[in-house]
Amino acid sequence: MTINLLDLDAAGLNEFFARMGEKPFRAKQVLRWLHHFGEGDFERMTDVAKSLRAKLATEACVEPPRLVGDSSSTDGTRKFLFGVGKDNAIETVFIPEDDRGTLCVSTQAGCALDCAFCSTGKQGFNRNLTAAEIIGQLWQVNQTLGRDPRGERVISNVVMMGMGEPLANYENVLRALRLMLDDNAYGLSRRRVTLSTSGIVPAMDRLREDCPVALAVSLHAPNDALRDRLVPINRKYPLAELMAACRRYLVSAPRDFVTFEYVMLDGVNDHDGDAHELLKLVRDVPCKFNLIPFNPFQQSGFRRSSSERVRRFAEILMTSGIITTTRKTRGDDIDAACGQLAGQVQDRTARTIRTGPTSRIIKSVPIAEIAS
Numbered sequence: 001m002t003i004n005l006l007d008l009d010a011a012g013l014n015e016f017f018a019r020m021g022e023k024p025f026r027a028k029q030v031l032r033w034l035h036h037f038g039e040g041d042f043e044r045m046t047d048v049a050k051s052l053r054a055k056l057a058t059e060a061c062v063e064p065p066r067l068v069g070d071s072s073s074t075d076g077t078r079k080f081l082f083g084v085g086k087d088n089a090i091e092t093v094f095i096p097e098d099d100r101g102t103l104c105v106s107t108q109a110g111c112a113l114d115c116a117f118c119s120t121g122k123q124g125f126n127r128n129l130t131a132a133e134i135i136g137q138l139w140q141v142n143q144t145l146g147r148d149p150r151g152e153r154v155i156s157n158v159v160m161m162g163m164g165e166p167l168a169n170y171e172n173v174l175r176a177l178r179l180m181l182d183d184n185a186y187g188l189s190r191r192r193v194t195l196s197t198s199g200i201v202p203a204m205d206r207l208r209e210d211c212p213v214a215l216a217v218s219l220h221a222p223n224d225a226l227r228d229r230l231v232p233i234n235r236k237y238p239l240a241e242l243m244a245a246c247r248r249y250l251v252s253a254p255r256d257f258v259t260f261e262y263v264m265l266d267g268v269n270d271h272d273g274d275a276h277e278l279l280k281l282v283r284d285v286p287c288k289f290n291l292i293p294f295n296p297f298q299q300s301g302f303r304r305s306s307s308e309r310v311r312r313f314a315e316i317l318m319t320s321g322i323i324t325t326t327r328k329t330r331g332d333d334i335d336a337a338c339g340q341l342a343g344q345v346q347d348r349t350a351r352t353i354r355t356g357p358t359s360r361i362i363k364s365v366p367i368a369e370i371a372s
Contacts, residue, residue: 002060003059014027020059026048034139038142063136064140065132065133067144068089076096080093080144082136091106091162101145101155101157102155106129106164107134107162107165111125112168115232120164122297131172165198165200167197167200170203174210190212194216195213198218199231199245204248205248208251212252215246216259220261220263221274223277224239243285258286259287260282260287262290262291264291264309270313272316276316279322
């Protein structure tokens with residue numbers, strides 16, 4: 001059985017090459033070829049010994065997820081659809097901006113947490129993605145986008161905010177994060193890699209010790225009663241525990257604040273009183289807020305808060321000294337905006353049977369059309 005080298009971080013490659021009787025510097029060489037240069041053909045790794053290249057050809061492979069769809073928004077956002085086997089597909093979104101290019105990656109085929117306002121959760125859950133399938137999204141999109149006129153990679157930032165709850169797939173996410181940060185791979189700084197979680201407290205504590213990157217928390221409610229409805233994991237890890245975990249995380253975090261994400265739902269969590277309650281909730285947590293206009297999907301049952309309501313909500317937070325931004329909706333014309341990613345999931349939870357179909361039809365673009 002061949003080993004997919006995209007599944008291995010630096011430590012894993014060292015172990016693999018040690019078992020082959022090779023010296024550690026060979027692992028570093030191949031790591032750079034794989035991720036720094038994006039090379040998947042062992043024969044083109046010209047400074048690797050010919051005998052080792054032949055050995056790798058029989059004992060290893062480089063298999064990222066298969067690109068099956070590519071669509072572009074009028075605002076420049078680009079959504080990629082990757083096949084991950086057994087009729088499952090995941091979505092990855094590239095968001096270009098003047099000063100950076102951000103890739104939003106998925107970590108699961110579907111999501112088991114079933115947040116009320118999220119299209120991904122309504123698709124149900126099939127399985128965790130492998131490390132190769134997570135880092136492979138970055139690997140593949142780097143290949144597709146190429147480099148800018150200065151020879152730099154177009155992707156400067158990565159956010160784990162796509163399909164799935166990253167901390168529910170801890171070990172595979174950890175390997176992918178380590179590759180993103182490794183100077184011999186992608187060389188991203190910890191400040192440029194953000195993990196977003198709904199609040200799995202024990203895993204937040206593990207991440208603080210293992211690989212502290214920038215942290216975003218999907219908050220969405222100012223109290224337990226409402227958050228229990230909107231974000232069901234809150235029933236297991238209520239807000240008091242979550243806030244304590246955020247304070248602990250900041251001891252090791254690359255930034256001196258946590259970003260709280262807050263989707264604005266008309267008449268649900270967008271009242272002035274909700275904003276004032278939030279201020280009390282986070283008073284001991286250095287933070288900033290990112291208000292997210294709700295992006296509707298079929299049968300969601302929610303409406304987007306008005307622009308004036310969002311403005312007033314933000315004003316209350318900012319008047320109390322909390323940096324507050326309102327996320328610009330990007331890619332909603334191709335269902336690539338926050339909360340809209342659904343991919344194609346063969347649900348193992350029977351959620352789609354209980355709730356009815358919420359997915360949209362995704363038109364896959366043949367590879368030949370993408371390449372042309």
